[in-house]
Amino acid sequence: MSTLTLTRRRGLAAAGWLGPVARRLGSGLAVLWAAATAAYVSLLLVPGDTVDVLIGDGLDTPERRAQIVAEWGLDRSALHQYGDYLARLFHGDLGRSYILQRGVGDVLASQIGPTVRLALAAALIGTVLALALALATAGRRTWLGGLAGLSELVAVSVPPFLIGILLLAVFSFTLGWFPVSGDQGLVSLVLPAVALSLPICGVLGQVLREGLERALEEPFAVTARSRGITEWRLVARHALRHALLPAVTLTGWFTGTLLSGAIIVEAVFGRPGLGQVTLAAVTGKDMPVVMAVVLLSALVYVTVSTIVDLTYLAIDPRLRSSR
Amino acid sequence: MKVRWGVLTLAGVLVATACGAEAQSPTAAAGGGDGGSLTWAVETQPTTFNPQQWGQNKARLLVHNQFDSLIARGGDGGFLPWLATSWKVSKDGLTYTFQLRADVTFHDGEKFDAASVKANLDQFLVPGYNAAVAAIQLRNLGKTEVTGTHTLKVTLKAPDGLFLDFLSSPYAGQVSPKSLKNAKDLKAGGVDVVGTGPFILDRFTPGQEVHYKRNPNYNWPPAGSAHQGPAYLSEVTYRFLPEAAVRVGALTSGQVQVIEGVPATEIGLIKADSRLRFETSLNSGSAFSYYFNVSHPPFDDKRIRQAFRDAVDVDTVLDSVYQGTAKRAWSIIGQGSPQFYDASLENTFGDDPARANKLLDEAGWDKRDAEGFRVKDGKRLTVRTVASAPFVRDRRDILAQAIQAAVKQSAGIDFQVRLVDQGTALKAYEGNQYEVFENSRGDTDAGAALNLILPKGAAINRTHYESAELERLLDEASAGSDAAERKKLYAKVQKFVTDEALLLPLYVPADQVAYGSGVTGLTFEPVSGTPNSAYDVRIGT
Numbered sequence: 075m076s077t078l079t080l081t082r083r084r085g086l087a088a089a090g091w092l093g094p095v096a097r098r099l100g101s102g103l104a105v106l107w108a109a110a111t112a113a114y115v116s117l118l119l120v121p122g123d124t125v126d127v128l129i130g131d132g133l134d135t136p137e138r139r140a141q142i143v144a145e146w147g148l149d150r151s152a153l154h155q156y157g158d159y160l161a162r163l164f165h166g167d168l169g170r171s172y173i174l175q176r177g178v179g180d181v182l183a184s185q186i187g188p189t190v191r192l193a194l195a196a197a198l199i200g201t202v203l204a205l206a207l208a209l210a211t212a213g214r215r216t217w218l219g220g221l222a223g224l225s226e227l228v229a230v231s232v233p234p235f236l237i238g239i240l241l242l243a244v245f246s247f248t249l250g251w252f253p254v255s256g257d258q259g260l261v262s263l264v265l266p267a268v269a270l271s272l273p274i275c276g277v278l279g280q281v282l283r284e285g286l287e288r289a290l291e292e293p294f295a296v297t298a299r300s301r302g303i304t305e306w307r308l309v310a311r312h313a314l315r316h317a318l319l320p321a322v323t324l325t326g327w328f329t330g331t332l333l334s335g336a337i338i339v340e341a342v343f344g345r346p347g348l349g350q351v352t353l354a355a356v357t358g359k360d361m362p363v364v365m366a367v368v369l370l371s372a373l374v375y376v377t378v379s380t381i382v383d384l385t386y387l388a389i390d391p392r393l394r395s396s397r
Numbered sequence: 398m399k400v401r402w403g404v405l406t407l408a409g410v411l412v413a414t415a416c417g418a419e420a421q422s423p424t425a426a427a428g429g430g431d432g433g434s435l436t437w438a439v440e441t442q443p444t445t446f447n448p449q450q451w452g453q454n455k456a457r458l459l460v461h462n463q464f465d466s467l468i469a470r471g472g473d474g475g476f477l478p479w480l481a482t483s484w485k486v487s488k489d490g491l492t493y494t495f496q497l498r499a500d501v502t503f504h505d506g507e508k509f510d511a512a513s514v515k516a517n518l519d520q521f522l523v524p525g526y527n528a529a530v531a532a533i534q535l536r537n538l539g540k541t542e543v544t545g546t547h548t549l550k551v552t553l554k555a556p557d558g559l560f561l562d563f564l565s566s567p568y569a570g571q572v573s574p575k576s577l578k579n580a581k582d583l584k585a586g587g588v589d590v591v592g593t594g595p596f597i598l599d600r601f602t603p604g605q606e607v608h609y610k611r612n613p614n615y616n617w618p619p620a621g622s623a624h625q626g627p628a629y630l631s632e633v634t635y636r637f638l639p640e641a642a643v644r645v646g647a648l649t650s651g652q653v654q655v656i657e658g659v660p661a662t663e664i665g666l667i668k669a670d671s672r673l674r675f676e677t678s679l680n681s682g683s684a685f686s687y688y689f690n691v692s693h694p695p696f697d698d699k700r701i702r703q704a705f706r707d708a709v710d711v712d713t714v715l716d717s718v719y720q721g722t723a724k725r726a727w728s729i730i731g732q733g734s735p736q737f738y739d740a741s742l743e744n745t746f747g748d749d750p751a752r753a754n755k756l757l758d759e760a761g762w763d764k765r766d767a768e769g770f771r772v773k774d775g776k777r778l779t780v781r782t783v784a785s786a787p788f789v790r791d792r793r794d795i796l797a798q799a800i801q802a803a804v805k806q807s808a809g810i811d812f813q814v815r816l817v818d819q820g821t822a823l824k825a826y827e828g829n830q831y832e833v834f835e836n837s838r839g840d841t842d843a844g845a846a847l848n849l850i851l852p853k854g855a856a857i858n859r860t861h862y863e864s865a866e867l868e869r870l871l872d873e874a875s876a877g878s879d880a881a882e883r884k885k886l887y888a889k890v891q892k893f894v895t896d897e898a899l900l901l902p903l904y905v906p907a908d909q910v911a912y913g914s915g916v917t918g919l920t921f922e923p924v925s926g927t928p929n930s931a932y933d934v935r936i937g938t
Contacts, residue, residue: 138525176582185603239642247646254638254647340604344438344638350604354444 098383102376107160109372113365114159124148128361145170163369169362171355178366181351189347192339193332195267200274200328207275208282208317212290212309222279229276234335238269238342254344266343270335274328278321285317292316318389325382329375432631433936435916438644440658442637446586446598446607448570449520450527454680454839454927457567458657459635461930462609463504464570464592467495467514468561469619470841470924474736474880476561477620480509480571480593490556490878491539497547501617503573504591511549515541516574518551526584527568533856534563534845556876558883562842565924570594593617595628595932606636609931618932623918629935645911648673654916654936657928659909661722661792667911677722677909678921678928679733683846684726685793685837687782687800687901692861695778696832700756702898705780706746707753708808714799715904718792723904728891729850731905733926734843736880739888742895750807757808771809779811780832785822791906793835826859834859837906841924844875844883847890860899867893 117124128142143149146169147158162169168178207226211219229237245265246252252265289295290313298308337349348367355363443456448464451457468484469477481495501509518541521531537560539552553560563569573591577583580590588598595618596609615627636653638644644656645663649670659667659675667675689696689705696702715723724732727743757763762771762778771778782797797814804810812833817825825831836857838846849856852871853863867890874886894900908927910919918933 235640239640239646242643242646246652247650250650254643254650254652342640342643344605344636344643346602346604350442354603 094387095384098380102380105376106369106372109369110160110163111156113368114156116368117361117365118152168366168369171360171363178362181363182348182366182370185346185348185351188345189336189340189349191263192266192270192336192345192347195263196270196274196332196335197328198271199267200271200278203271203275204278204282204321207279208286209309209314212283212286212313212317219283222283226276226279229272230280232272233338234269234273235338235342237272238266238339241265241269242343262343262345266339266345269342270332270339273335274331278324278328281324282317282321285320286313289313289316315389319386322382322385322389326375326379329378333371333374433629434632434634435630435655435931435934435936436634436636436653437655437657437931438636438638438647438653439656440637440639440641440644442604442639445584446601447572447584447590448567448586448592449517449530449572450584450586451567451570454925455658457922457925458928458930459607460567460570461594462596462633462932463594463598464567464572465501465594465617465619466566466569467564467571468569469621470565470922471621472923474734474924476565479565479619480514480617481564484561486878490876491553493551493553493560494544495549495551497549498617499547501593502614503571503575503593504597504612505573505575507573507575509571509593510546511543513571513574514549515543516577517569517571520572520577521568530568533849534559534568556878558875558878559842559845561878562845566841595930596633604637606634608632608634623920623933628932629918630931633931633934648911648913651913655910655912655919655934657908657910659911661719664722664909665720672914673911674914674916675909675911676919676921677907678926679724679731680837680839680906680908680926681734681924682731682838682840682843682906683729683836683850684731684902684905685791685835686726686729686903688834688836688850688860689899689901690829690832690834690860691899692829693832695760695762695780698760699898700760701762701778703746704753704756704760704808705804705810705812706898706901707749707756708804708810709800709901710748710803710807711901711903712748714796714803718796718799719904724907726902726905728902729847729894729900730843730887730891731837731902733905733907734924737843737884737887739891741888742891745895746898747901753808757810762809765809769805769809770811777811778809779813781813781815781830782833782835783815783817783822783825783831784835785817796903797835829861831859839906839925839927844871844887847871847887848875851890851894862897862899864893864897 117128124146125139125142125148128146147155150158166179168182170176171178171181207222211222242254242265246254253262286309290308295308295313298312299305303311336347337352339345340347340349341353348370351363352367354360355367439455439458441453441455443451443453443459445451445456446459446463448460448466451460465480467479467481469479471477480498480501482498483496485494486492487494495511495514497511497514498509503509503513507513518535518538520526521535522538537553537555537557539554542550542552544550571593573593576590580587583590587601591597593615595612595615597612598607599610600606600608610632611628611630613627616625618625636647638647638656641658641660641663644653644658645660645667647653648656648667659677664675667673687705689702691697691702696705711725715721715725726732727745728739730737730739732738732740757771757778762773764772766772766777784794784797794814794816797812801812801814804812815825826834834857836850836859838849840846848871850858850860851862852858852868870886870890870893874883874890877883877886908921910928912919915936916934918935920929920933921927922929
């Protein structure tokens with residue numbers, strides 16, 4: 075969300091909550107439709123006959139070819155096919171993986187749980203850690219602030235797989251506190267979630283601290299100080315609200331990092347999840363699965379950014395009031 | 398050792414339990430040869446658990462837990478009885494008559510008999526089931542007839558010395574005919590594609606692990622097995638840990654008992670640890686080699702090919718890249734295939750910069766440019782290799798860089814290394830835009846590898862070299878079933894391609910395992926050189 079949109083919205087939002095919410099849902103649906111269309115076009119653009127592409131490395135028999143033609147309506151006009159495809163999506167039918175020979179919905183459903191748990195845990199850890207770091211160090215030009223900034227920089231620049239291996243070396247191989255691999259309850263979630271959260275924490279922490287420091291130099295901060303409130307109250311009660319907006323804007327990036335990072339982290343820690351499915355589908359050219367993953371990412375992205383935009387309204391009342 | 402391992406395992410159990418992780422079975426610490434559960438970390442998750450779709454050498458160690466093949470291989474490369482107790486080959490090499498074991502049952506309760514073997518062989522002829530096997534390994538398969546409950550006759554269209562090798566490969570892993578018909582997902586395999594093996598696959602979590610439990614009725618191991626009856630372990634879990642450092646850490650911290658795929662950089666660490674054991678075995682098939690594309694300059698000139706080969710001090714290069722852990726190759730066939738390897742080729746070429754420079758001068762590449770590369774008619778002596786990134790393993794990218802430095806320094810050859818995606822690599826091969834093609838193959842019968850690389854028009858003949866003489870030798874060697882005769886013919890093949898300087902052999906690929914000293918019975922398949930199944934493995938004792 076750019077500031078441009080924010081400014082425009084400031085002028086247009088007339089009916090408090092209702093307008094922005096409806097508009098946001100509408101644009102979310104438009105993005106999903108665009109993603110579905112792009113996925114469909116990419117299927118047509120991949121070299122080779124569409125039936126060949128859909129079969130991939132799967133069983134190639136005349137019966138199966140006939141089945142695919144029927145299933146995708148490949149004997150009809152392109153526009154008709156596109157309409158059918160959208161209609162099927164609308165009914166939640168994602169098609170079939172001809173390599174795994176299972177419904178794509180099934181494939182994703184069986185693997186989505188571990189990835190969601192991992193991503194949510196990483197998001198939570200990343201956010202809490204970044205908030206704590208920023209609140210503790212903002213405005214204090216001490217060694218503590220310098221140290222925090224440096225660790226944030228390291229967290230951002232070191233690739234997640236290296237972070238993962240380092241964490242494993244210390245906490246699993248040496249100290250033996252956590253198991254190396256698998257999805258065996260909460261304990262096995264800790265290290266992968268931390269590995270995935272550190273880059274997020276790094277960026278978020280920097281943005282938050284800068285936001286806080288900028289806010290602390292604004293006139294309202296001077297006024298507040300002159301009223302004699304403590305520095306801590308000033309940071310926590312007043313400056314934070316201002317610093318949150320740019321941080322929240324990062325959520326889109328944040329979601330992307332979680333999704334792409336999960337693929338690597340799942341491999342390092344030997345965890346099940348969507349990462350494995352995606353990797354296998356891309357290398358095996360399993361188009362129905364690839365298309366479904368694209369759609370799923372778009373859905374997550376749209377959902378998250380919708381929630382974020384609504385959160386803006388909650389954080390900054392000016393955005394929902396008329397004038 | 399025993400005590401120390403016990404303590405280690407106990408510590409592992411305590412840690413795991415304290416963390417709420419899946420606790421080791423207590424029998425693991427007790428050992429005693431009966432029961433016990435083992436966790437084994439492997440590098441690669443198989444793309445399929447159906448043995449007849451098998452294609453990754455790295456998946457071999459899993460296949461024979463669940464499936465038995467018709468025949469086995471012995472340490473000398475000979476064939477041994479397994480599910481087939483004996484076989485007779487007719488004089489003309491066209492008819493094979495098999496006697497089968499009568500006491501074998503599939504995991505789903507179906508009886509193993511001649512009809513089930515026929516169902517398995519016929520399955521390969523179903524269009525699209527495994528087109529590559531139908532077209533290559535089984536191209537000579539005529540028909541399969543059931544001649545008795547446990548006797549079977551197979552007729553070939555032409556003599557084929559590689560047919561028995563096929564029957565000893567994972568492809569001949571016997572699948573219950575019921576699952577061939579009803580499996581939900583036949584090509585991917587899994588819990589409902591069942592065999593007759595010592596373990597039953599009962600759980601597969603993609604990206605995480607595959608779990609097998611003991612088949613209590615198992616009593617038909619291949620001849621040459623270390624024991625009879627059911628497997629020692631009551632269960633075995635293979636965890637997929639693609640990252641080498643993670644596998645080694647999991648082993649040293651006692652979280653897994655065995656790892657497969659040990660990188661050269663970690664071997665010293667493991668050997669220095671008295672709680673651990675390390676073993677390695679050379680793979681069968683062709684050596685990892687640089688093949689020269691003779692279809693255009695400069696490698697259409699034999700002298701340039703010889704010069705490239707002589708310009709590299711292979712021992713020094715291997716030492717610097719693999720720290721002395723790689724076995725130098727001397728021929729297109731590696732030392733991992735001793736039944737065909739021609740040792741007389743050793744030390745007959747290589748590491749001779751003086752000769753390399755003389756050959757290049759003779760061939761007219763006698764001038765140098767400002768950077769020290771040889772030039773002729775204003776063109777630099779450049780050769781290119783194109784490697785497809787997904788297939789680069791064993792630090793072969795680093796190896797290429799070392800060779801690049803070697804040929805530049807000793808002979809002024811500009812060797813360009815390009816690491817690209819699979820599509821780009823294929824395009825370069827199809828467009829003949831390369832001079833060096835790098836490859837190794839893990840076929841148990843090295844002849845199978847040579848048939849794919851050397852004849853005109855073969856699937857990976859990327860040297861574009863053609864010779865009627867060479868093809869006659871290869872044809873005779875593949876058709877024959879007399880081992881001594883085949884060895885003689887393949888010796889001629891090896892001499893031929895060495896004399897023609899068709900390739901620079903580099904090293905013999907190998908498999909490695911490392912394990913806690915409490916684990917015993919871990920062995921390698923004698924011919925393929927890959928780790929065996931967990932049938933003979935136990936903890937303690």
